[in-house]
Amino acid sequence: MVNEYDLIIIGAGGVGLAGGMYSARLGLKTLILGHSHGSELPIGGVITTTNLVENYPGFTKLTGTEIAEKIEAHTRSYDKVTIKEELVKEIKKSKSEFSVKTEKETYKGKTILFATGTKWRKLEITGSKEFENKGVNYCALCDGPLFKNKIVAVIGGSDSATKDALVLAEHAKKVYIIYRGKEIHPEPINLERVKSNKKIEIINNTNLTQVKGEKFVTSIILDKPYKNSKELKLDGIFVAIGHIVLSDLAKSLGVKTNKAGEIIIDHKTSETNLSGVFAAGDVTDKEFKQLITGVADGCTAAYYAYEYISKKRL
Amino acid sequence: MKAFLQERKIKFEDFDVSKNKKSAQEMINKSGQMGVPVIDIDGRIIVGFNEGELKKALKLK
Numbered sequence: 392m393v394n395e396y397d398l399i400i401i402g403a404g405g406v407g408l409a410g411g412m413y414s415a416r417l418g419l420k421t422l423i424l425g426h427s428h429g430s431e432l433p434i435g436g437v438i439t440t441t442n443l444v445e446n447y448p449g450f451t452k453l454t455g456t457e458i459a460e461k462i463e464a465h466t467r468s469y470d471k472v473t474i475k476e477e478l479v480k481e482i483k484k485s486k487s488e489f490s491v492k493t494e495k496e497t498y499k500g501k502t503i504l505f506a507t508g509t510k511w512r513k514l515e516i517t518g519s520k521e522f523e524n525k526g527v528n529y530c531a532l533c534d535g536p537l538f539k540n541k542i543v544a545v546i547g548g549s550d551s552a553t554k555d556a557l558v559l560a561e562h563a564k565k566v567y568i569i570y571r572g573k574e575i576h577p578e579p580i581n582l583e584r585v586k587s588n589k590k591i592e593i594i595n596n597t598n599l600t601q602v603k604g605e606k607f608v609t610s611i612i613l614d615k616p617y618k619n620s621k622e623l624k625l626d627g628i629f630v631a632i633g634h635i636v637l638s639d640l641a642k643s644l645g646v647k648t649n650k651a652g653e654i655i656i657d658h659k660t661s662e663t664n665l666s667g668v669f670a671a672g673d674v675t676d677k678e679f680k681q682l683i684t685g686v687a688d689g690c691t692a693a694y695y696a697y698e699y700i701s702k703k704r705l
Numbered sequence: 706m707k708a709f710l711q712e713r714k715i716k717f718e719d720f721d722v723s724k725n726k727k728s729a730q731e732m733i734n735k736s737g738q739m740g741v742p743v744i745d746i747d748g749r750i751i752v753g754f755n756e757g758e759l760k761k762a763l764k765l766k
Binding site: 433524533539627 | 723
């Protein structure tokens, strides 16, 4: 009985925590397993690496860590929820329940919610692995302060890349944004911010081919000249070229994914192709991925998990 | 990370390298890299939150 739950949520980011909060409200005994699938992020997930969150109703402006802590505290306020930092090794289905094995214990769940999120896509060019964390970094918020008064570049053209550049401009003396496409494509408010920031310079239509350095990064090589040179001297690059979905565990259970590896869900119920198995947040095939949309899907999944259990009288 | 140590009642000193330039340089020199967090356990340097390594260094089960 101790290790038996109505709902087991795999992933303790904002989405998993919100799903747990809602399932507890519906009276479901809920287990949330964090650090579950290799994302190497703390409880609260990827939002903890965002400097400013300005698109979550009720909070005009707060940091990613602050909102993660608020969501976690809200979830923990329900006695029906248990949060454990354990890595899930295996998940199996038996007749009417699921067996979730971690490095420490085996748990039984009537329903499952995958909220495993994503991890950073790594840059794969000459020198990028050799200099990882030696000037090739992925978390601007975490490691940006170490580049005080230095020259850095953000690689990528998304809204996340642009926000990284704005964070880095608070520390570095110069920030390049290098994007392979025609023009960077952040949200208009952030485009305006980078364009008016004198420290930030945008280089479009350009790829990196090599990272060079000795102990730490000293320059990068571009595929076309910028200001008459293919070599750009700098102290570090921050890679923001997208994410890889963490859906392997779900796939091992027989959950269907699309070509990008995203879990295919019913966009009304958040249920996967397997009955009683749900998914929400960045790991799914929903197109618009924000904390606010993921949180909503997590709560939706919790509601339909409750419906599933009620109808089956489990 | 801090929660891991606090839960096990292990005393530690916390340096915020985003605010303390001297600590930031010391971290880079000791670990030879520029990623956080870094933990120094009696001279043994661990980069990132690596529970297995932490347990080994602290002789925990």
